[in-house]
Amino acid sequence: MAKGTATSVSRRTDIVAAAIEVFAEIGYYRATTAQVAExxxxxxxxxxxxFTKESLLVEALEVSWERIAKSFQQVIDTVAPEQxxxxxxxxxxxxxxxxxxxxxxxxxxxxIRETPVRDVMRQGISQVKQQAERAFAEAGFADAEERTxxxxxxxxxxxxxxxxxxxxxMVKK
Numbered sequence: 001m002a003k004g005t006a007t008s009v010s011r012r013t014d015i016v017a018a019a020i021e022v023f024a025e026i027g028y029y030r031a032t033t034a035q036v037a038e039x040x041x042x043x044x045x046x047x048x049x050x051f052t053k054e055s056l057l058v059e060a061l062e063v064s065w066e067r068i069a070k071s072f073q074q075v076i077d078t079v080a081p082e083q084x085x086x087x088x089x090x091x092x093x094x095x096x097x098x099x100x101x102x103x104x105x106x107x108x109x110x111x112i113r114e115t116p117v118r119d120v121m122r123q124g125i126s127q128v129k130q131q132a133e134r135a136f137a138e139a140g141f142a143d144a145e146e147r148t149x150x151x152x153x154x155x156x157x158x159x160x161x162x163x164x165x166x167x168x169x170m171v172k173k
Contacts, residue, residue: 011042015047015050015051018039019056019059023060023105028112032053058116058117064099064105064124065120065127067102071095075088076131081139085136088151092155103163104163129152157169
């Protein structure tokens with residue numbers, strides 16, 4: 001990769017990381033690309049070299065869904081079937097702890113009506129649902145579809161518990 005290309009990729013990554021933080025803290029609609037640029041320590045025109053505000057949100061959401069899918073796949077590839085569900089829960093809890101802003105951003109995005117945002121959210125949750133359901137089925141769970149629904153519902157409750165700072169909502173497994 002050429003030096004200029006490597007720098008561009010690095011700056012894109014910096015911009016997306018800054019956007020995740022700014023959007024999660026301030027809210028997508030209230031945040032500005034100027035605030036994202038400031039957080040990334042670059043100029044606002046440089047942000048626009050790569051992104052519109054909406055495309056920046058879409059990429060930030062793609063990053064967050066990819067992180068979850070990769071983490072879940074690692075669990076699926078390495079854990080015994082009888083440990084699958086608890087290992088997936090622990091993997092998600094670890095993401096919530098280390099990438100809290102990404103989860104908060106996903107929660108916000110659930111209410112955003114713009115088509116590209118809704119599309120990336122639908123694609124992300126669908127991918128995670130299919131991944132979990134396939135893993136439960138391959139692990140021999142007869143109720144894979146129901147177990148997947150419960151698992152996703154538990155994840156949503158985890159999100160609310162974290163966002164509202166109400167750990168009592170969760171029952172530890």
